[in-house]
Amino acid sequence: MDNSVFFPLLIVMVSVTYLIRALPFVLFKRKITNRRVKAFLEYIPYTVLSSMTFPAILYSTGNVVAAACGLVGAMVLAWKDRSLLTVALGTCAITFAVSLLLR
DSSP, X not given: OOHHHHHHHHHHHHHHHHHHHHHHHHHOOSOOOOHHHHHHHHHHHHHHHHHHHHHHHHHSSSOHHHHHHHHHXXXXXXXXXXXXXXXXXXXXXXXXXXXXXXX
């Protein structure tokens, strides 16, 4: 990636990340007691991480179908309360097997 593209992207990313973290401090002067507002603010980092990760999941293998099968497998394993290592290894195995089947 060229520096003329990288640095503007980096500045935008840093700005957005800082705004998300600093905005609650600017908007709310006293301690937040509303449960809904607190819950909303607590889920923002997970939402941002998910929105950045989801497209990378689907386009990382070069085969969207295999990646989608791996994503579904990861969701099923996570739903069944498997460990992070089990979910990661299971997802890799599912994605690899489906990509071999689709050749």
